[in-house]
Amino acid sequence: MPSLVEIFDRKPKLKYVFTGGKGGVGKTISAAGIAYHYASQGYKTLIASLNPVHSLTSLFRQDLRGGQIKPIEGVENLYAVEVEIDDVVERYKQNIAKRLKEFLKWADIPIDPKPFIDIATTNPAFQESAMFDKMMDIVLEEGKNFDKIVFDTAAVANAVRLIGLSKIYGLWLQRMIKSREEALSLRVKLSFRKEKVMEEIKKDPLMADLLEMNEKFTKVRRILLNEDETAFFFVTLPLSLPIAVVKRFIRMVSAYDIPIGGVIVNQIIPRSVAEATASEYVRNQFVEQLHYMEIIIRDLGDMVVSYIPMYPREVVGVEMIKRVAEDMMGYKPDFLPELLEKLGRAST
Ligand SMILES: Nc1ncnc2c1ncn2[C@@H]1O[C@H](COP(=O)(O)OP(=O)(O)O)[C@@H](O)[C@H]1O
Ligand SMILES: [Mg+2]
Structure with a gap:
């Protein structure tokens, strides 16, 4: 299993990043985490929201409305745009x-x-x-102005279909x-x-x-099908429905030859947290999570490139986004080695 850092190292020309998955799994925070990471490495980075309802303004706690590209305060090299669908x-x-x-x-x-x-x-x-057309414009026009562009779009399925079509x-x-x-x-x-x-x-x-x-x-098409330049990442939670959605996406994307960057598993409850908590609910959730993690490793193992832990509160503000970026690049669940061993896989 390569890590996200390894993928980024291996693909220095990677320029267009998409995050897909079921609603609410963490596509926007993952997109922001990746964008933050690139910006902190000195790349001029744009995060572009192509959603009917935007969430960058509340995520960054900065007014990013209006459809113009704006610099993110407090993060050098990072810019954002919320495309006005109307x-x-x-x-x-x-x-x-x-x-x-x-x-x-x-x-x-x-x-x-x-x-x-x-x-x-x-x-x-x-x-x-209309949104796809706008996305194409951003690829062609802003591609000249930015080193990296991360698309936050709920409609990845549509984008994929349209690229395929x-x-x-x-x-x-x-x-x-x-x-x-x-x-x-x-x-x-x-x-x-x-x-x-x-x-x-x-x-x-x-x-x-x-x-x-x-x-x-x-x-x-030439840009988005080029695996050196483009990658689609799929975000899942250790839960049945989001896993099914990711699997479906992967089949669809592969059928169209669209380059897959990998799978990001979000909202991991560490064993240490489950063991320390008085909450029976969290302990039960942890047990359930182990079950779904087995399915993820078994069915998608080689594609999992990043883990994000469950935070005690929702992800808001630059400090939290920084933490997401760092965790995306380095966090590993504490129960992973034994799980891999149980499944007969080498841990890396
Ligand atoms: N690992 C996490 N820990 C705590 N809250 C999270 C985590 N991941 C996502 N959230 C929260 O869940 C909500 C949905 O995340 P978001 O990235 O907007 O999902 P999506 O874009 O897929 O709909 C947001 O309020 C976000 O802050
Ligand atoms: Mg979102």
């Missing part, structure tokens, strides 16, 4: 409306575009597409581009000389969009 969706909507209108005008189709715009933009997948989407776009070319040359042939065809194609707004989208998808 703004993104609105801009995306206007953009699509504009394209559609242009196209209908260009194609001489005299119909009201409004119903089409409504259908396209009230679709439930629209918000996700972008291959099919790319093929589809290429088909569209080709048939658009054919349609255009036919249309142009009727009225213009041959050399006018390419010129006319360039003026076609739909064609320009298709080409642009295809280029963007291709670029982002």
Whole structure:
């Protein structure tokens, strides 16, 4: 089992980090821990929240609202942005409306575009597409300004699906581009000389969009599927449901060739705490945890790269985030050696 430190050492070019998992397992604190770690190593680091409901402002206890990139006070090299989903969706909507209108005008189709715009933009997948589009922009644009970008997004499943689909989407776009070319040359042939065809194609707004989208998808795909540059980490608790979610994610991600960084196990109760406590509840939880830890080691063992202990209070403020970062890089559960021995695995 490599540790997170080893992975980061082994992959100096790692630049785009994602954290996925079930709701409430600690995706945001893990993202913050990784971002803090990188910043403390001197890398200019951005943590980008792409959630409909943001939590960076409360986690860092600093006003990070407004959709702008802001420096984190008290942590050199660390910046954060909470992307405003309403703004993104609105801009995306206007953009699509504009394209559609242009196209209908260009194609001489005299119909009201409004119903089409409504259908396209009230679709439930629209918000996700808008967020994915924004994520691509951050990768391409902020990738130039930052050494490391950590994405805190609950919609990792969607991101994964969209990255996976972008291959099919790319093929589809290429088909569209080709048939658009054919349609255009036919249309142009009727009225213009041959050399006018390419010129006319360039003026076609739909064609320009298709080409642009295809280029963007291709670029982002190349980055996000590159295991030197990108890693998806999955966060779980030693509990049945979060483990099932992580397993499902791993299958999905592997099917799309998306690079997996590893599994982070959060909210570990140390044996020393369970033994010292008067609380029967915590002692029972500890026993249950051992059972689930066995399952994690058995099924995901080689992928587990980091452990985070259970803290006596919720993670808030820079000091706590620093502690999470340090624990993510070095903490090992005190019951791990005997568990590994029991399961016949070498402890490292
Ligand atoms: N190891 C931990 N110890 C104590 N509280 C934790 C721990 N991990 C997460 N929490 C708390 O649990 C809540 C959910 O964590 P969060 O990172 O926001 O999860 P997610 O982003 O996956 O929904 C937060 O209030 C956080 O402070
Ligand atoms: Mg979160």
